[in-house]
Amino acid sequence: MKLNPDLFTDKVKKEATRIGFGLGLVAAARADKNVVALTADLAASTALGDFIKEFPERFIQVGVAEQNLAAVASGLAHVGKIPFATSFSMFNPGRNWEQIRTTIGYNNQPVKIVGTHSGLGVGEDGATHQALEDIAITRVIPGMVVLSPCDAIQAKQATIAAAKTASPTYLRLNRQRVPTIFSEDTSFEIGKAQLVRDGKDVTIIAAGPMLYPALVAAEELGKEGISAAVINMHTIKPLDSRAIVTAARKTGRIVTVEDHQIHGGLGSAVAEVVVQECPVPMNILGMPDKYGESGHVEQLFVKFGLTEKEIAQMCRVLLR
């Protein structure tokens, strides 16, 4: 795939996926008058500023009440709205999981649950705010679409695409700025994984902020003569099982990496396909059943082993 030419240089542009969401939301709202946005006292953090300026009558502030956030969004959807319900991932879908499951999932309402602050990248706020379980608790809900875009451009595309689907959807975003990997011309389709880099020895499957270190790891491995493919699994559900099976057959080894617990997330989802359809050796890299802590984003990713070095090492281990 065509990547940002500055990607592996110091010049690379960095932007948070939540900013891309804010832009995508405005675009979606211009295209469809039924798009509305809600937040639970986090309008600025969830990047709703532009939307509120342009569509004040379509903005709903529920206060610090995430259970109400989810269920009000369900009601809005029932009368024809396309609600984007925003907060931090820890509270949405964390705090309000049952409301999401019953009033959005079981009710089959096209609400878009937007968690702008997921994973270790929340940084200094510490473990209480670092949602590392949100993929697990959303992908288990029947019919729920789970999206984890890798950069701000893809987050914008994912937001626009989500507004057009009738499915309940969880959009997993990040606070921290990440390198811009793709361009506006890169295609995006919900449920269709992207083979970002081809390879024949091992496949790295990454999502969200881990795609960039996965690509760096693949570069490093290339210097050692190891040919690593990289897949961007921006849609964790519905999972592109065909892409996984193809990769497993071609490279015979899979490493997954995610900014999430190793239980129940991307690695688990990929493993469910691999063990049933084409068993090959796998390594699942993620948060090893621990809570995070306060610190700079970069420090945290190093401390908990979510770096290009660890990803490359996981690949080498599989190739031994």
Place this chain on the structure above:
Amino acid sequence: MELKALTLQANTIRQDIIRMLTEAGSGHPGGSLGMADIFTVLYFDFLSINPPKPDAIDRDYLVLSNGHICPVLYATLAHRGFFPVKKLVTLRKLGSPLQGHPHREALPGLESSSGPLGSGLSQACGMAKGLLIDGRKNRVVCLTSDGEHQEGNTWEAVLFAAKYRLSNLIEIIDRNNIQIDGRTEEVMPLGSIRDKYHAFGWHTIEIDGNDINDIKKALAEADAVADKPSVIVAHVVPGKGVSFMENQYQWHGKAPSKEEAAQALLELAKAREGFS
């Protein structure tokens, strides 16, 4: 609809509730019987609905938050013509659209899947807000229980409705003073629900929820309020119409035996003669 016709309709619904629950072998008779008068007035006198077109864009919305009293909703919907009355006895059976707690997509006329307490009022608020954004005239009626006012989510919605002045929203609270574990005032005292809503900025009305004239008057009053949401605190006798079930919290969630059902139906039939 005339008082007598509504009274007879409520009696018919009560008899069907007994039959359904007996056939199912489980379910919630207390709240269902208690709310039969309110459901009858809503569906046969107040709501703007059209059973052949359950999804009509101009319909009023009824959200049942405390989904466990769905037998009264199902019986009312069937008698109002949303689906055949003979389906009622499939309640809680495998493959039936009459799920133990309502499933929106299973049955025409249901606006929401519910059961887990405390989130129905939020959904009703979302509907009311969405309708106001579009300047639509549909009304939203939300039925809640007193017990679910122990859920924090309910109060989040109460704040929301007041903030956004959801004048198209009418809430009716089944104030029957019982919940699974006992009397509400012993399990977790609620005190004056009306005073609480008043303090939150709602228009408040308090009625005898088993008095059809009271119910009609209260709905008309609530409907006329133009600048805020309205709540009707309806004092309801749980198990209403069946002497041994009335005001007994033990009948919150237990189906009658065949013998108990026969006795209940006999009492209801007798009462019916009194109205005719």
